[in-house]
Amino acid sequence: MSPALIAALPFLGALLPAIAAQAGRSAAALAAGAVTLAALAGLLAHAPAVLAGGTVTAHLDWVPSLGLAASFRLDGLSLMFAGLILGIGALIILYARFYLAEDEDVGRFLSTLLMFQGAMTGVVLTDNILMLLVFWELTSLSSFLLIGWWQDRPEGRQGARMALAVTGGGGLAMIAGMMILGQIAGTYEISDIIARGAEIKASPLYLPALVLILIGAFTKSAQFPFHFWLPHAMAAPTPVSAYLHSATMVKAGLYLMARLWPALAGTPEWTAIVATAGLVTMLVGAKIAFFKDDLKALLAFSTVSHLGLITFLLGLGTKAAATAAMLHILAHASFKAALFMVAGIVDHAAHTRDIRRLGGLARAMPVTFALAAVAALSMAGIPPLNGFLSKEAMLTEAAASGLLVAALATIGAMFSVAYSLRFLAHTFLGKPRKALAHPPHDPGPGLWAAPAVLVGIVIASGLLPMATFGPFVDAAAGAVTGGPVHAHLALWHGLEPPALWLSLAAVGGGLMVLGGWPRLRALWDAAPRPEAKAMFDATLSGLVSLARMVTDALHGGGLPRALAITTAALLAGGAWAFLTGSHSPGTRAMLPLEAAPMVVWAVLMAATLAVAALHRNRLLALLLTGIVGLLLAAAFAWASAPDLALTQIAVEVVAILLMLLALNFLPRQTPVESSRLRRARDLGLAALAGLGTGALAFALMTREAAFAPISAFHWAQSKPGAGGTNAVNTIIVDFRGYDTYGEIIVLGIAALVIFALAETLLASRRATARLAALDTGGNAGDPHPVMTAIGLRFLLPMALMVGVYLFLRGHNLPGGGFVAGLVFAIALLLQYLASGYVWSSRRRRFDSHALIGAGVLVATATGAGAWVFGLPFLTSGYTYVKLPGIEKFELATAALFDLGVFFCVLGAVLLAIATLSRLAQHTPDRERRGG
Amino acid sequence: MEALFAIAIGALTFTGVYLMLRLRSFPMILGLTFISYAVNLFLFISGRLRSGAAPIVGTTDTPADPLPQALVLTAIVISFGMTAVIVMMSLGARFEGGDDRVDGGSDGPGNRPETTQ
Structure with missing residues (x-):
């Protein structure tokens, strides 16, 4: 049996006693005992070889570049400890069967015991100090559950807490010590570390590493002055005391000292401490x-x-x-x-x-x-x-x-x-x-x-x-x-x-x-x-009171203070980095100033600063925000990013619509509440943040990239590899399709969260009472003028056609699923705007939830389709099709993926905005909103 | 032109941070929107500025960097999703809690507005 399996067996078997307990205490104990004996048999099968001086190893690389590997190693020391853990474990299970009373949850007890056993076996069998740390913490956690087994007894709970605090605290110190040790040795494999004892002992970091690791070992093995937790842990049931606190867990610290003995022992410091x-x-x-x-x-x-x-x-x-x-x-x-x-x-x-x-x-x-x-x-x-x-x-x-x-x-x-x-x-x-x-x-x-x-x-x-x-x-x-x-x-x-x-x-x-x-x-x-x-x-x-004091000082429940402290900390970090580093002006040639962009820039600056100055008038601030967003789209268009410009325009429309709806439920004015001093402080922070970000952006733009951008590959492969000429779109649906896949799922989840929040809100009597008492005030005389309603109904098919057009050309020219989804959403939302929520909802034949689901499903199916051809998830293919009557066109699976994006975006936007509109149905002037 | 973009990013950040530090939810949402603008623009310019060179194969040989564009495109859409969630949360706070404050204070009787900290 592989050493990895020996360590894994108790974890896997931990389920069995809990299930077998349905058939009584004996069945649970038999199940737990069988698991333990199986692991013990696997261990003893290696005993002859190991006793003869050999070692058994199992290695599985996980993140080799970080030194993360699941490696196990069975040598004489591990054999002795693992034998103790599993052998005494089997006896303890027998004893616990007769010790625990009939009305106790023996299944849960034995499951927890097996988890502890697995953690302990892992500690002594692993050959990687990072994994050892994980198993080490697992023994602390599972022993916490076991010591506090009788939850109704205060001394049990207190003893468990004390044991966890002391051994867990020591474990933290040990993590630091192990990291230092790994840095000195240049490896996290124990067998390599102990081969470099002389190197480690000569390092200036030897003493800090030694002290930190010993704190971990001493707390676990109850060495003076950390010995006090062990007697309090005696509140545990006796099988636990016999197992954890005499034979196994408290020996983990000893194991560690013995394991690292070649690397750490033999110096005057070691002996002295x-x-x-x-x-x-x-x-x-x-x-x-x-x-x-x-x-x-x-x-x-x-x-x-x-x-x-x-x-x-x-x-x-x-x-x-x-x-x-x-x-x-x-x-x-x-x-x-x-x-x-x-x-x-x-x-x-x-x-x-x-x-x-x-x-x-x-x-x-x-x-x-x-x-x-x-x-x-x-x-x-x-x-x-x-x-x-x-x-x-x-x-x-x-x-x-x-x-x-x-x-x-x-x-x-x-x-x-x-x-x-x-x-x-x-x-x-x-x-x-x-x-x-x-x-x-x-x-x-x-x-x-x-x-x-x-x-x-x-x-x-x-x-x-x-x-x-x-x-x-x-x-x-x-x-x-x-x-x-x-x-x-x-x-x-x-x-x-x-x-x-x-x-x-x-x-x-x-x-x-x-x-x-x-x-x-x-x-x-x-x-x-x-x-x-x-x-x-x-x-x-x-x-605890110190921690509470710090917490209250940093974020006592108020958002502005927490954000101000975060901003200040970021600024301090940036300033420190800037002041301690060296810098010289950038050498990259700048583009010459152009007249039209300068006008756009001037308006954008004015609108941006005006929002800060006039934000108390919320409607005005929102309109100015919309202007800034649209000017940003112009900036994207100028700077060779037509896709971004399209998306920015569409999103801006939807976002402003959303915030307008929200404003319906919120006060129209922001009152003056903060003092002059506080506003001055906030202005100062904001000015510094703006200065820093602007300077950083300038420094970035006036320098060449340190490495050649990887997008050269995307550009070169856009046509031959992905079959599209629009490199931005091929990156989204093909090269970085996995990212996009994740993003549409996030977007769908966001929309569902909004829906769920609204459901919760509408289920609350207090909230609906407040909604019903809301004075929305200042409504137009006619909420749905006939001209607008009819005009926009005519516009609908044309808007949809634009959406279809943008979608179809997306692979080769600016457009694609994101933009098309947004355009469709806007076209439909305009109907809500013109004819009212009730009128539009009645005529809607599809469900936004289903759209989101369909989008994710289509994208998933497209991705999984590659498996049929034996290719990795989301590998795309394309071909050219010639139909009579129209010219030759290209069919790519990426377009199908883009369709998933389209559905998901459309569903998410519609759901988000329709949910907000639904809240309005609970306000007093709902009669006028009907259609 | 680089300087203009840098100044614009700075101004957007300034307004965003200032509004994020206000005491009510609506200015905070606007602040978040401005910070999104600034961050998206910042990510975008990491591909360096280039005019009249949209990354469409066949139209140019020296295209603008398409990768930041693709990243920002999805970021714009995700920003919208995030803003929408925050909007809904602030409405929830407004109707569950009774006011639109975000500083932990309350507009109820007997509570003074927050002053200098």
């Missing part, structure tokens, strides 16, 4: 864990401590330490997941997780006790269990790093012994503290089977480490350090190694600490402690 953070986390976590009364909180802080231990080992930067880290990742995952499941079983049986209320459960729950005992002793590092092996390896490395480090590591191990034994002794041994409501008893095998498998692994790997964990640790450590590793795992190394004595000291000290429990507890209760949640909440509310 990573080893220190790890050691501090280990000590702080272990100490707090000892004093926690909630079983899951105790386990959560112990997880923090153990993650610190592994981080510390990775931070040391030596080969042996990295090997020890791999060993402890495996050991910790096995015993800690089992302990979480045991805590869940106790919670189910005794209805409490408070150690102070528990005790003496060993007799009532012998199976659970046995499982807890093995797992807890392994956590304490007691031989012959796997926890002993990894703890000894850790102490060996610590002893090699100096006396202080060795002492601190031993203290950490000591507390680890103390809390492990406290977990065991205060829960299961002694006398029952308090009569519990229901006498506790062992659960059915469904609930203890999963932890039993894990405990079996704990024992087996303790007794026979070389046969069980050995190959995996060797392969993983080999992948991390980039060389073959042969770890010698054994319970007994003789009397010489200092680790043995440190281990003994830790166990002895741990027993003494546990013996002094009541006194230490009193000290702990008396000492002041920082409350992480309060600090987090205060920080968060501070950030």
Whole structure:
């Protein structure tokens, strides 16, 4: 199975439990389990090759120029992590089947769990850091859903939010770090990056990249000072805690540090940051864990401590330490997941997780006790269990790093012994503290089977480490350090190694600490402690109010202020670019001044400035706007753009008509509201914007293009390639047909939006009441004079004929679907104008919606027609036809496409304007509008 | 001629920006129209100015650049669609909200008109 498929399988399978849940909890769990086991089988099929030192890759280029590729790579490290994720995942699904109550939505739970599993598998299998980032964020999101599973519990929601804020925030920092790393290495492929370690470590950007990436890793793996979110995430259902917060998600940060170890580790900075953070986390976590009364909180802080231990080992930067880290990742995952499941079983049986209320459960729950005992002793590092092996390896490395480090590591191990034994002794041994409501008893095998498998692994790997964990640790450590590793795992190394004595000291000290429990507890209760949640909440509310302040300052709901700030920012950016750059006058020869265009220019300038000055008289301003638009058409005509001139004229007519209609519903005058100062500010902004745009346009026109325009191709191919002589039209319907296709769809959508807005408006009682009370005032005596009506009815066929003419000649001469559609629309709208909405609507035989749809369909069908000939979408063809009576003419599929454009434009314009007219039917003077 | 076009683009932008910054919807719509004019003209001149050389094969050997023309042609039509949507939205605000202000204020009793910010 391809590594890509292994990562994709949980995502694809996430649908199954939700569907299977119809048939009950077991069916959902079976479906989820089958998906997980299938992925695991696919993974293990590669195991022999990978354990022998090989790698399996899958590569799919997406945007190679941006370094975007879907590449997956399975090596020893990925194999170990993916095996953990999928193997423990299968056990968790079994456990969750029996843990969740009957009335819970098990299907949704397992679907979310599978999505998390897929994201996690993706993180460890991908070979591209950009994809890794995506999977990384997906684990944050899916874990958010899982932690907040019990949405009705405030601590669940708060815990989920905190976890998302911390890990998501760290993820943002990591994105920046990864981008820098990619820039330094010149590639986003992990396998290439780690091959360039020396280059990366020598770069001046190494430290910023390292710090940013470590923030991401530390937040995810709950390293000091970001460790506080993990205990709050314990509000999650226990299967989630066992899966995400002991075995997998919190190890993602460790995975990342191990993955990038060759690229980043080994420098003094790396050791200083990573080893220190790890050691501090280990000590702080272990100490707090000892004093926690909630079983899951105790386990959560112990997880923090153990993650610190592994981080510390990775931070040391030596080969042996990295090997020890791999060993402890495996050991910790096995015993800690089992302990979480045991805590869940106790919670189910005794209805409490408070150690102070528990005790003496060993007799009532012998199976659970046995499982807890093995797992807890392994956590304490007691031989012959796997926890002993990894703890000894850790102490060996610590002893090699100096006396202080060795002492601190031993203290950490000591507390680890103390809390492990406290977990065991205060829960299961002694006398029952308090009569519990229901006498506790062992659960059915469904609930203890999963932890039993894990405990079996704990024992087996303790007794026979070389046969069980050995190959995996060797392969993983080999992948991390980039060389073959042969770890010698054994319970007994003789009397010489200092680790043995440190281990003994830790166990002895741990027993003494546990013996002094009541006194230490009193000290702990008396000492002041920082409350992480309060600090987090205060920080968060501070950030929220800061964000609100900035938002209110930038756009407090008013459009003018937001636009003024945007304009000012654009101007500042432009000014900065201009002032910091160098510039020289353009050298391109200018066209000589001509008299007629100068007159047009003078009128256009006068009208434009008059609109700004006289805009309070809205009707006048609108008329002046129309003049400006028509003069613009003249400018286009002068500057060799007859197509644009035609379109501009037609659109101008329609647009002015539209705004005239709108003005019917709006006040005729704009009141004076803004102060003199504000108007001066706006004038200043507008003047600067005008100056900047004008100067930019001038600079552009007085220079030659930096590169030869690509339109030389369009020009040369217009006739031979597209069969038309009008290059503008052939670009629209042929060369850039895809753009046009998108544009007519947008136009159609715009018209439909207008229709939908009007429907909403007319459905609102308040709006229709206001419409009915509208004083439109000042109507002409006769809204539909007979002369106009009759005259325009005569004009209709002629106008339509002009439209047809423009359409037909469009491919070779100025014209085409856009213009023809507009001309048709104007011809029809004139009838509305002359004879009224009711009269015209009654005589209209087609529906604007259908026209828009037909236009898009015709264009689509034309485009798809190319497929019949085995050509790409929208490839056009043409031929020449000779009919008797008329001269030879050309038939092009592009003309059919243009017909689609025509229909769409016609439908959109008609729908937009007719919708506005429809509003008028709800105003008081509608009687006079009827026809 | 280049200078005339540049000045015209500047003037169109000036009026457009000034009207966009007004407090009522109708001037804002006009402002948007003017900005569309300015932007379309700007895009158009990116093909450089040339008179009497429409890009029709057979009529000239040194045509004006047809590509910006094609882009602007569709832009003109899309501008219309956009203006129409904004017009409808402002009518919606007018009849749902009761006035045609766009500055977040209200013409209702007890609300003062917006002054300097």
